[in-house]
Amino acid sequence: MPTAVAHFGLPFASFYRAPNNPYVDRLLSQLRKKNIGRSDIPSFPKGAKGARASMRYLSQGNHLGILGDQKMNDGICADFFSRPTMTAPAAAALALKFNALIVTGYVRREGPARLVLEVSPPFDPHSYALPSQKRHDTIQKVTQILNDRLQEWITNRPGEWLWLHRRWDKKLYH
Structure with missing residues (x-):
């Protein structure tokens, strides 16, 4: 990317x-x-x-x-394909800290040697913060939004995703 x-x-x-x-x-x-x-x-x-x-x-x-599909054992728990999944909160935390927009995207295959970059409109993580809400709650909410986007992309084009690592807890693989 x-x-x-x-x-x-x-x-x-x-x-x-x-x-x-x-x-x-x-x-x-x-x-x-x-x-x-x-x-x-x-x-x-x-x-x-x-x-x-x-x-x-x-x-x-x-x-x-930030690559958003990586497991992070010391991350925060957010749902991913209806399973609790340890997820890196860095994108949400850094965007909030630096007052930055988040732009998500992925590369999809259009043919044997043709890849297309798909980019979503930017969004402001501050728009998900409520005045009475703690920063951690906003990070949790934005991280869940990012997991939901990733899940949608994978659901739409499952043959284009390959993980070389275990995304969920090891107990699920036995």
Whole structure:
């Protein structure tokens, strides 16, 4: 997605989980930079260090992309396909903190070698905050909205989704 969006003039940084093989990690980093066309767009490692660096990056007025279909054991619980699912609250929390809009999107396949970027209209997470509501409740509500969007995309085109990790609690797979 970062590569596709960069072609439209809005490059954004993103989080990543580094491959275990350092040579593969270096190769992927080089390919990302080459395809984005700029070497100043960072990728932040998953975890506390990456989170701090991403907040500095956002505070400078830059854009950040977050992959929304990842399991996060220390995240918050939100429904996903009618199951309680540990979900990263970062998109909602960062958008609220930095007064940013959230833009969701995905890439769909149109043919053997044709991919199309689908982008939804931006939405303001502050519009879901009530004056009497705690920040955590707004983060919960916005995170649920993001899970609902992802679920809708998957339901509409299930053959285009592949997870290489377990999305739900391990007990569900036995």
